[in-house]
Amino acid sequence: MIIIGEKINGSIPSVGKAIANRDADLIRNLAKIQAEANADYIDCCASVNVDELETIKWLIDLIQETTDVPICIDSPDPQVCADAMQFCKKAGIVNSVSLEGNKIDTIFPAIAGTGWGCVALLCDDSGIPKTSARRIEIFKEIMAKAEEFDIAPERLYIDPLVETLGTNGKSFLTFAETTKVIKELYPNVHITSGLSNISFGLPVRKMINMSFMVLAMQAGMDSAIVDPTNRDMMGIIYATDALLGNDDFCMEYIGAYRDNIFGPPPKD
Amino acid sequence: MSKLQEVMKAVETGKLKQIEELVQSAIDEGIEANEILNAMIETMGVIGDKFQRNEIFVPEMLVAGLTMKKGVEVLKPLLAGANVTSYGKFIIGTVQGDLHDIGKNLVALMVESAGFEVIDLGVDVPAQKFVEAIKANPDCKVVGVSALLTTTMEAMKVTVKAIIDAGLKSQVKILVGGAPITPEFAEEIGADAYTPDAGSAAQKAKELAS
Numbered sequence: 001m002i003i004i005g006e007k008i009n010g011s012i013p014s015v016g017k018a019i020a021n022r023d024a025d026l027i028r029n030l031a032k033i034q035a036e037a038n039a040d041y042i043d044c045c046a047s048v049n050v051d052e053l054e055t056i057k058w059l060i061d062l063i064q065e066t067t068d069v070p071i072c073i074d075s076p077d078p079q080v081c082a083d084a085m086q087f088c089k090k091a092g093i094v095n096s097v098s099l100e101g102n103k104i105d106t107i108f109p110a111i112a113g114t115g116w117g118c119v120a121l122l123c124d125d126s127g128i129p130k131t132s133a134r135r136i137e138i139f140k141e142i143m144a145k146a147e148e149f150d151i152a153p154e155r156l157y158i159d160p161l162v163e164t165l166g167t168n169g170k171s172f173l174t175f176a177e178t179t180k181v182i183k184e185l186y187p188n189v190h191i192t193s194g195l196s197n198i199s200f201g202l203p204v205r206k207m208i209n210m211s212f213m214v215l216a217m218q219a220g221m222d223s224a225i226v227d228p229t230n231r232d233m234m235g236i237i238y239a240t241d242a243l244l245g246n247d248d249f250c251m252e253y254i255g256a257y258r259d260n261i262f263g264p265p266p267k268d
Numbered sequence: 269m270s271k272l273q274e275v276m277k278a279v280e281t282g283k284l285k286q287i288e289e290l291v292q293s294a295i296d297e298g299i300e301a302n303e304i305l306n307a308m309i310e311t312m313g314v315i316g317d318k319f320q321r322n323e324i325f326v327p328e329m330l331v332a333g334l335t336m337k338k339g340v341e342v343l344k345p346l347l348a349g350a351n352v353t354s355y356g357k358f359i360i361g362t363v364q365g366d367l368h369d370i371g372k373n374l375v376a377l378m379v380e381s382a383g384f385e386v387i388d389l390g391v392d393v394p395a396q397k398f399v400e401a402i403k404a405n406p407d408c409k410v411v412g413v414s415a416l417l418t419t420t421m422e423a424m425k426v427t428v429k430a431i432i433d434a435g436l437k438s439q440v441k442i443l444v445g446g447a448p449i450t451p452e453f454a455e456e457i458g459a460d461a462y463t464p465d466a467g468s469a470a471q472k473a474k475e476l477a478s
Contacts, residue, residue, distance in 0.1 A: 249282070249327040 001237050001246075002157075002223035003224050004072050005039035008059060010047030016045070019046060020054060027062045035067035037228035038261050041093055042067070045074035052080050060087045072225075074121075078106035091115035093157060095225075099124035099138050112149040117158045119192060122178065128161050132177040139182055143189075147170050157192040157223055159183055165208060166201040172212060175226055176219035183220040191216075192223035217244060228261075235262030256258065271297050272307050275339065279311045282331030284338060291342040301346035308336045312381035316467025326374070329466065333377035354383055355477040357400050359440075360412035361389030363423040368416035370445060374466035375412055382470040384410075384477070395423070395430035402436050409439070409453045412469065413459070415446040423450070425457045432458055441476040445469060 007030045010016045019028040034042050042063055046055040052075060060071055070092035070213055073084045078101075081094045094111060096119035097104045104120075111118055120142050122135040129135050139158060146156060160178040163171040179191050193216060200210035210233060213224065217240045238253045238261070247253055257263050269277070270292040278287050295302050315332045318324045358379045362372045369391045380386040387408070389401055402408055411431065415424040428442055441460040454462035460476060463469040 129329065249331045250325075251282070251331070254325050254328060 001217070002040045002192070003038060003166060003228050003234075003237070004041045004043050004095075004192070004223065004225040004227050005034035005037070005069075005228045006043050007034055007227055007229070008042060008061060008063065008193075009045040009056075009074070011045065016047060019025050019059070021049065022058070024062055027059060028066045031063040031066040033070045034228050037234065038256060038259065039069055039228040040122075041072040042069050042193070043074050043095065043225060044078060045095075053083055057081060057087045057267050060084065061100065064089055064222045078103040082106055082110035085110060085114075087171065088186040091117075091118060093117040096118040096159070097142070098122070101125065104142065106255055107216075108149045108151060110215050111155075112151060115155075117190075118151070118156045119159055121159045123159055128163060130174075132174050132181065135174075135178045136181050139185075143186065153186045153189040157190040159192050162193060162195060162198045164200045165198050171198060172215060175216065178233060179216070179219045190223045191221040193221060193258060194225045205231075206232065210234065213237060223245070231265065232264045238262065270314070272299055272304065275304060276307050276311045277448040279308050279332055279336050279339065280315060281330060282335050283396040283477065284331065284335050287335045287339045288342050294347065295342070301343045305340065305343055305347065307452050308339055309381060309383055312336055312378065312441045313471070316378055316470050320465055323336065326370075329374060330377065333374075333381050336381050337377075351385045354385070355409070355474055356384065357387055357405050357408035358410050358412060358473055358477075359387045359389065359398065359405065359408050360414070361393035361398060362391040362416070363420050363427050364392055364394045366415055366417055366420035367391045368446075371416065371466070372412075372414040375414070375469045378466040378470040379412070379473050382474055384473060393427075395427040396428050397428055399430050399434045399436065402431065402440055403434070410439065410443055410473045411440045412443045412473070414444070415449060418448045421448055421453065428457045443456070443469060443472055445477060 008015060008027060031042055037129035044056060044059050044061060044063060046052050048055050060125050063071055070090050071088050072093040072095050073081050074095040091114055091163055094107055094116060097107045098121040107118060122138045124138055160175050161210050162175050165171045182189060182191065195212055196209055198212045202208055228234060238256045240245050242250045244251045260266055274289050275294050278290050291304060312332065315329055319329045360372060362368055362377050376386045376388050387401060387405065389397060398411065402411060413424055413427050415421055424444060433440060443461045444454050444459040445463050449462055451462045461472050463472045
């Protein structure tokens with residue numbers, strides 16, 4: 001499972017405040033605890049209206065002072081994504097493209113010929129498609145573009161998108177169906193999800209989020225944008241990977257337990 | 269780290285993919301096959317101790333045992349005829365009516381790693397089959413009998429009695445184990461020893477064989 005740590009995001013109020021006050025220690029600490037929690041990438045989203053590129057550079061520099069874990073550059077502005085790549089010491093992931101506006105035409109040329117990966121959302125200018133069939137159409141268009149720029153399928157992290165379960169009871173089923181079709185077409189493409197949208201408006205959201213994680217992994221999801229310091233969620237991820245036959249002799253599961261990624265918290 | 273230490277470390281950490289190459293390079297350095305074998309046996313002793321102390325988990329012990337097995341395969345051609353520490357044969361099985369094999373397999377693996385030649389009779393083994401196997405292997409000094417259910421403890425009693433009644437107690441010592449078994453029960457049915465886990469079973473088997 002490829003874990004993209006979600007904690008450095010300006011839309012989280014405490015992080016937004018830290019960005020506004022240029023509180024470097026808080027950001028460094030978020031990078032540190034996510035790296036220690038086995039994050040494979042650290043998402044970096046400024047979520048500011050002005051000086052976004054400068055802000056994202058400040059964040060990237062702080063993360064790179066703290067850890068070698070590669071960065072997932074997260075911005076709604078494709079030009080910011082493309083421009084911020086130069087601040088990173090090693091190839092990471094761009095988050096994200098879709099068929100909205102000029103996103104793909106800005107970002108794919110920027111990552112062509114590099115080791116960078118890219119998250120691709122299966123939506124277009126008219127929003128999240130209701131049906132799996134339409135999402136697959138968008139997927140195919142994205143893959144055609146990727147081929148044009150010689151971007152291999154394993155560099156892409158497809159987010160089939162989840163609607164809120166509380167307003168659409170078939171939300172997960174559409175996600176799972178889309179995932180399965182994509183994996184049949186391109187077994188090497190990664191499937192990822194931001195997932196917390198699934199539980200919006202419901203009580204005890206973590207129940208929905210964790211159940212989604214298990215079912216989505218069985219459907220073929222092999223990456224997620226989550227909080228790696230969430231011990232219950234991480235435990236579920238390692239356990240599910242083992243149950244799905246992705247972990248010989250449960251060594252990853254045991255190793256993560258020993259590394260204190262999940263299980264009873266350490267006593268002081 | 270010396271080559272021998274590397275081999276030991278690889279067994280301890282279950283490096284299945286590297287063990288053959290490491291054992292071969294130890295041989296190439298001129299280390300005696302017997303010495304390499306004993307180093308691996310020693311490591312499995314450490315693994316057994318750690319398991320008893322709940323410091324490692326079942327799959328870790330399993331992989332260590334499998335790693336050693338793979339390493340021994342490399343040594344085998346060199347060990348033939350060599351003066352190797354051996355405790356003789358160890359016959360093991362789960363009693364009639366009981367299909368559990370995880371604990372039994374772990375004991376077999378650890379006992380084999382300790383220097384026994386293991387004859388595994390499998391699960392659901394009738395008492396008579398234990399008796400015949402012991403008779404057929406006069407160099408067998410220890411037999412391990414496993415039962416995992418309260419309902420099959422009776423079959424363990426029957427098995428131990430059959431071995432005693434066949435007059436085989438002068439040849440073999442009987443080691444019993446399994447979730448519902450207690451030292452008191454072992455004594456009551458006439459077994460020689462009870463151990464609670466695979467690591468201590470291997471240790472006890474060595475004691476019983478010497």
